[in-house]
Amino acid sequence: MKGFNMIRAKELICFTAILMGVTSCQNDSVTIEQLVEASSSNIVIGNEDRRLSADNLNKVFYQKVGQLRTDITFSNSGLKKTSTCSAALVNKSFIITAAHCVYLGKTNELHKNTFFYPGIDGFNNADKGRYPVIRVYHPDNYDNMRPYSTNDIAIVELGAASDGSLAGSKVGTSGISGKEYFPEGETLLIGYPGDKPDARQFFETGCEVDIEVENKLVMDCDVFSGQSGSPIFVYNAKYDNFYIHGVVTSESTMYKENYGSFISKERYKIFNSIFEGKFSTENEFEEQWVTKKIEQDQLVRIIVKNTCHNNEARVALNFKNLDDEWVKKGFYSVGAGERRELAVSRNGVFYLAAKNRSWKSIISGPHSYELPRSGSQKFKKYSVNKYGDYVVNVPCY
Structure with missing residues (x-):
């Protein structure tokens, strides 16, 4: 954007040192699966300035930002797609993002079965x-x-993980601030751009952000689909910390600039009323807000975690699919240290077998089932007594 000043070299060196924590200055998946980001933002301005968080940022800092993912199956075609956005934890059970991230495309239909993955790196x-x-x-x-x-801004409430933990309690939260103006200070954007590898987090420093009109932010920060909802941080020297002052929302191809939604003082008050459980549509705020429930289907999501960090595992399943039919699949390859969702079911019983890369059994049991191209295999029975994620840890062998 014309008229923006370049950041001073000294400030950038100091800022990078802060982020690194150095100084106090601060796949057998569905083959037709496609990735569809929830945002229309596709503007990279000037040079490519985004860098991988995992290689450059302090993990304690960047793991508080995560990705929203919604798997969508279109009933007329059977196509499976994934809608993604970015978001940041601002309370132990709340995130901030763009409002359009919870809706299906350009409709007023809410997504369902959406999950937040803090600090996901692949x-x-x-x-x-x-x-x-x-x-x-x-x-x-x-x-x-x-x-x-x-007005494209939202606070989203999260449920507990399958182990009962709350996201903010596990990884911490980022600070937010509400002001009448966009503050001075070094800027930082963190999010999950769709032009990069799936679920890889990137960041950018030093781009210029300002209020254009009302609560609309205009910026020369690089943005691509999937970064909608990305927090816009500004460094506060007084408190030696970064605070979120807005979220990424959209772009203009005509004017070659990107946009965000601002956290005003009024919105900051509304946020606190939500966090404290005092929010009501009858509250006498200047800006009226609404709340809507997001549906989660009652499903068992079967996840395999390969606890071996040196060798892959091979896993087979016998489970009831969503059409209530028993299905035998495998062997899936699960990479060293990989965590992978293999199936979704409404039934709390399934059978699993696992082998190492030499085809020696790691997990087996008394239940025999024929697998296509693999013959009879011994399976172990698992029983799940509640809906949600069920993680099977595959040990090293």
Whole structure:
């Protein structure tokens, strides 16, 4: 964007040192599966300035930002797609993101079965778990058929993970701030751009952000689909910390600039009322907000974690699919240290067999089933007494 000043070299060196924690200055998956990001933002301005968080940022800092993922199966075609956005933890059970991230395309139909993955670094490396999205709060005048950056912002409530943990309690939370103006200070964007490898987190420093009108932010930061909802941080020298002042929302190909939604003082008050459990649509705020429940189907999601960090594992399943039919599949290859969702079922009983790469049994049992191209195999029975994620840890052998 014209008229923006370059950041000073000294400031950038100091900022990078802060992020590195050095100084106090601060696959057998569905072959037709496609990735569909939830945002329309596709503008990289000037040079490519985004860098991998895992290689450059302090993990304690970047793991508080994560990815929203929604698997969508289209009933008329059977195509499976994944919608993605970015978000940041601002409370032990709440994230901040763009409002359009909880809706299906340009419709007013809410997504269902959406999960938040904090600090995910590649889809098979979700070591901080995943958390179901259960409720959204956003401005009453937000309309997903005609989304505008001024009100394209949301607070989203998360349920507990399958182990009962809350996301913010596990990885921590980022600070938020509400002001009448966009503050001075070094900027930082963190998110999951769709033009990069799936579920890899990237960041950018030093781009210029300012308020254009009302609560609309305009910026020369590089943005691509999937970064919608990315937190816009600004460094506060007084408190030696970074605070979120807005989220990424959209772009303009005509003007070659990207946009965000601002956290005003009014919105900061609304956020706190949500966090404290005091929010009501009858609250006398200047900006009216609404709340909507996000549906989660009652499903058992069978996940395999290969606890061996040197060798792959091979896993087979016998489970009931969503059509209530018993299905035998495998052997799947699960990479060293990989965590992979292999099946989704409404039935709490399934059977699993695992072998190492030399085809020696790691997990077996008294139940014999014929597998295509693999013959009779011995399976172990598993019983699940509640819906949600069920993780089978495959040991080293």
